[in-house]
Amino acid sequence: MANDPKEERLFPLRSDGPGVYAAFAALAEESGYARHLAQQEKSWELYLVCLAEDLASFLAAYPAADTLIPPQPAGRARDLPAAAGLEAVRTFRPLGLSFTIFFSLLKCARQVFFLCLSEGNREQVRAGCALFFDRMEAAAVSQWVKEESGSVLHRLRKARQYILNEKRRYAAVFSRMAEPAFIVDRERCLVDVNDAFEDFFKVRGETLIGKSCDVVLGHAVCEACLLEKVLSEQGSFSSIEIAIPVAGETRTVLMSGTSLGFVNGEDSGGIVVLQDITEQRRIELALQASEEQFRTLVENIPDVAWRADAEGGLVYVSPKVKRICGYEPEDLLGQSRFSHVHPEDVDEVRKRYGLLFSKERDFNLHYRLRHKKGKWLWVHDRAQAVGGYATGVFSDVTKLRKMEDELKEYRVWLEEMVDERTQEAEAVNRQLLLEVAERQQAQQELERVAARLRHSNAELEQFAHVASHDMKEPLLLIVSFAERLLAKWPEKFDGKAGEFLGRILKAGHQLQELMDNILQLSKVRNCHHPFGSVDLDDLLREVMDDFEEKTRQMGGTIGLGTFAAIEGDRTQLRQLFQNLIANALKYRQKSIPPLVEVKGRMLPGKIYEITVQDNGIGFEEKHAERIFQPFVRLHGRHEYDGTGIGLATCEKIVARHGGRIIAKSRPGEGSIFIVQLPLFQSKRL
Template sequence: MASTGDTPLYRDIFEVAPDPIIVHDAETGAVVRSNPAAAELLGFDREELVGTHVGAFSPPGYTTEDANRLIQEAVSDGSKTVEWAVRNSDGAQQWIEVTLERAEIDDESRVVAFFHDITDQKERNRARLERNEQLTTLIDNLPVVVFTIDSDGVFTHSAGKGLASLGLEPGELEGVSVFEAYADYPDVIEAVETALDGEEVRVTQDVGELVFETWYRPLFDDSELSQIVGVSRDITDLKRHEERVEALSDATNELLYSRSEGAVAETVTGIAKRIIERPFAAMWSYDESDDTLYPIGATGPATELADVDGPSSPETPLQTLLCLPLDDHGMLCIGSSKQEPFDSDERFLLEILASTAAAALDRVERETKLKAKQTELERSNEALQQFAYIASHDLQEPLRMVSSYVDLLESEYGDELDGEAAEYMAFAVDGANRMQEMVDALLRYSRVETQAGEFERTESDAVVSETLDSLRMRIDEVDATVSTGSFSAVRADPNQLGQVFQNLLENALDYTDEAGVDPRIEIDATEADGVVEFRITDNGPGIPDDKVEDIFEIFKRGGAHDTDGTGIGLAVCQRIVQRHDGRIWAEPSETGATFRFTIPAATEVATDE
């Protein structure tokens, strides 16, 4: 330090400096002068400090010889720095940095000691070190692998509990090239090379039997790659869980197509073995009649074991066994000849599987009963149709014979019969004709199913138009007015749909004409939710409320009418509509009849060109 001289300016600066300053004799180390801040820091009067040595006020364990040696080093080197821990006036520890500078003052060789309070800096450093230690402890205990790789692909750091799954200790990878350590894993090498090119990478990688999800993030220094920071998480268990859930989902789909108890058992035991990896998987069904379980399916080595009386049989060589109820259908068992406890994830998946299996068995039971009833119903319907056809067909010949013989009687003996006998013969002819009409109607009714056509896209407006054309003479005869709306296409047997329209329109024409009014008939339709609803309304006498159900029964007519009819037309309409999965009904009214029926709408099916 250059000489400043003992000028007034120097003395003023020295006196008012906020930091403590002490001037030592360079040869003896004794205090020559101190400013007020130094005296306050050390707890001395300024006069008491003059002539003393550092040992009088230095921290415990720091001797005068130690202080004088530092002073001499500062003389020889020009500067020296040391840190002290002292107690301030409040008794609290305070860290002081002492810088010793050689100086020439008033032509005397001196060593000036500058004191700086570094307590806050020390505290910050301590806190930073503590945080670093906490961070290091945290990283070392995370269930992941945290690593850094330099620009040459060499590991510079490795930590984390995840290393244990790889059989490594923290820091063991440091100094090892990733290209050498993982030469057998091309996915790892490719990811590192991509990161070294400056691109962030997130990838799932297989390392042996383990699966890791790894994030590689490149860091740059002045646009140059400095290192790669990576975090790798062992997701082997997670992937295994996903595979099990996927397998369970596949099993659920398979169970949708299982049509028997045995097929359900085969699917369920197979998936139970696959997702849990236990050699024993078997199902028993509960027989309520004799209160016993009997085997219905098993896999692998469990096939022979499934032949035992039940899953609790002492002859079954199992050390681990989990049995799950299938509601009231039976039991699903999974086990092993070794002690391998089931974890919570396995139990959860098996409980879902058992619940799904029970639902599948419920469905199979319902479908079996439904199929049996359907078969019985089809057999009954077939027998009834055959009976109706044979009965009506066989009645044709006797009716023809009655009509023929009555005609012969009239032609041979007609002149000899009186008026009453002629009337009786007319009754006989009329009865035979009506019987003929009823037999024909019964034949039509029986042929709704036996002589039906295939369902196809049918343009309703075309069917209505054709029906009106066929009824044109009758419409003109009664001077009827028929108005139509717009109609959507339906999926139907077009011939049978026309038959429904014809029967309903003929009824409307006949009954309105019988009522003595000019027939006005409206035909329209609406479409909603995939169904077309047709409506036919007339201005005839209507249908009483207590007759709206009866009129659809065979040979039933709604009230007394003079018009000819067998009472089977509406029954035929109902049977045709029901064949199309629709329904037909009449609305009660005293001022005109309204019939409604539904037919499924035609669905557009896209085709590849």
């Protein structure tokens, strides 16, 4: 039976070879599909069993090879290859195989079954196998393409519906955007604008469609937003700040935009969105100006300004704290404002500070504060609470407190003296009982002495009241009372007393001069005089006339060059050059007459330079910047008078005019002050 051809046709597979699936797996691994086969091992193993049964049934019905008609199986077996192909597609396509991998594995199955045929199989059996697999593969390919086409059409319908929905949503979103927006094509011509754009530019959108972006917004705007570059590079830009003219006014906007990419191979243009920040910028500029004014005010007042939270943690201390207490402001930030208060005063300060927040009571008291060097200062502190923070100022009243203590001691001394005089008067009265006339005369004298003492005591009490009443205008009171004492009792203030009172008057007048200069310094920045054309030739000759007599007495010379006209505040420019020339004459060398040279020249960029050069004592170059700071003096008052504010005032005037001032010098070789001012002023006060 083994040699019967019909038997070989019915049982074509070798029984001694490897299993069909094992051979299939080996061939798939050799072809590089082992990973895909491992994920679907059970499905392929079952499919190959069924495929072997279908192939055996197909070959059993396959006709003899000696017929002239092409071999065709009969009956149901004729449809087995197509059924096997359809089954393969239904089994493996839902599993996610690509067509290339699927078809390659079918080829591996074909090859495996050919390898498993018995060596004695006749040619017609191999032809039957080939026919089976050809029909199976054709059916599988046809079914795969059919199902893939259906899937593609389904996805296409969904894509079209999605695009339609997206277009509707885009139209709704674009039209209802709060920010002005517009769309341009690849030629940068407007194709659509939203309602906010029409409201912002106060135009009808249809009148702008088709117009170039340059025409609608201006060439400068289009260049700044880089729209042309973005469209060419398919990129985007964001938050470019630019000024745009709108209905006769300039608006500040942030521009953002992006390319819309390619559709069907063509550039779709881009979208640009505008964000109006005009009001925001105006508020920011106003806030900056307000903060600058506040900072200038705080830094120029003689008191220390501070700010702390409800627990007393310091969040701000003005720079004046270094002058009064020796600390740098940053050394105190974050610390408790009670940490440097005297132990005997801290409980009262804490109590009053708590009442400031809890019951809105006034915080206004005197207490002792520790200096960085360890000494104790008396300060007068005042504050108000706003928004969970206390803002206040304190001033150094140590000298005033010392004066009050001295006045109290003087009052006690006067009271003791009155007691002593009264006892003496009583003793004298007892001794003069027998002499009525002398007793009356003595009594009258005592009454006169008592009246003077009461009058003196009343004046002292009045003075103490005024001196302790919040120290209003303390400098004026000190000078006024000193002058009154000297005028009323000159015989009582001779010797050391007169010398001390003279020193008080001198110090008071110096301090008055200092306050005047400080006031003058503060007025420089707050001046509201408009700028105008100033002929420097005329102005400097007027200044030179002011110093003519003083220069003649010193035997000195002031040389003037020729000068141009510039735009500025004539009053302040006159003050600037008065201060510089006065400074040059003051710091002269005692051995030689003073020589001052004032020259002017034009610099590039419409800048005019004026130099004031002298042959005075000079100074070291390292102090060239410090001398423009308020109160900075390189020499003591016993050498040269002054307050140390003149050059600071000069620097403020030059700064207000948008210029700069620098100084160059060497000790013993004179100094040169260089002032550079713009010829024309921009719009400023």
